[in-house]
Amino acid sequence: MQKLLRLKQVMAETGLSRSYVYALSKDGKFPKPVKLSEKSVAWIESEIKEWIDQKIIDRNQGLA
Template sequence: MTNPTPKITLLRLDDVKNQTGLGRSIIYKMIGEGQFPSPVKITSKSVAWPSNEVDEWITSKINDRNLLH
């Protein structure tokens, strides 16, 4: 039996802030530095982040912490 593919959703900025604990300014600073996933344009004036990319970023931070201990 194969594992079902996790559903990917698009997260708006408030959702990303809630999931990561980061503020708007630091999120955009980290994007500029290549340290956080870039958003995708969903309309001419709106962006969102693929949930799987945010989840992978969170997992990488946990893994980095575990390597230090």
């Protein structure tokens, strides 16, 4: 079962600021949010976890 995370949860999980989450997402460097309603979005938890895992891999390979 997929779980959706709201912005505050994404910020807590990643340590990123609101504006940086949106900037990275816009540039295709972070998972895109899912539109829930006119004024509400969320992110798929598994995609956020994959992004974090990839950052760790990049670090361990000397890419970050």
